[in-house]
Amino acid sequence: MARKEPVTPAVRVLRAAHVAFTGHPYAYQQGGTGELAALLGVDEHAVVKTLIMEDDAGAPLIMLMHGDRAVATGRLAKAVGAKRVQPCAPEVADKHSGYQVGGTSPFGTRRTMPVYCERTIAELPQVYINGGKRGYIVSLATVDLLRVLAPTLVDAAQPMV
Template identity: 60%
Template structure:
């Protein structure tokens, strides 16, 4: 049995494999409300390279994905300005689940149920490697941010603020 056979076969993993993305899976004990701090501690990596996948919406309820460093928050005011909309706010968990097809805490930007525009904090692209959700709680994949750019074609934004 190979390493990859031990990991959950999520829609995210299927998409990564379909596009020949080189990645490594990482399982860890999920903790409710643990967030990226918990996962970074479990995996022994800097929280800055653990990337959050956030499902947000504009004032007209149009959903979008924001990829942000684990140790930073999204300035929704700045994001709204950069997108040219009035407001951007996080979706309620049940709405986010419906858009993405994933459970909050296990949301991956890959293989989402609904195609949504992806916005990525620009400095993520400058990292050598990132850890991002693999589509299940307690499951991250590490890969090059360039693979994220290749697959998702995100628009770069500068909306991160220190926690």
């Protein structure tokens, strides 16, 4: 019997925006984007992480980053006009997004937050991004991601340590 795909707030947003996407349910296990990329047979660079971060005033924001890169928080802070930016604690991120860490999607968040996207993501033809539930990834054309989210493109990638 095939796994039933979830209807999350993210899926509802994508459908309402008439975005063609493919769902990829998988057995969730904590880890990184490398395992997911291997499971799907795709380049980890095309797997996009949705990170809930906050500036020095505690204001939340969404940062979209390649799976094989980390966020240079100093460069991101400069881009957003803050003194510093840091990842939110998991329970704070859950509260802002309405999603559980490991299942956070930039689509259909509980709270409207500014969205920032690593500039080189815009160069990819297709991305793989969380569909709003642990164990559920969606693939879609990058142009649709950019159209729906209208993110600010920034240069904040650094190699993983």
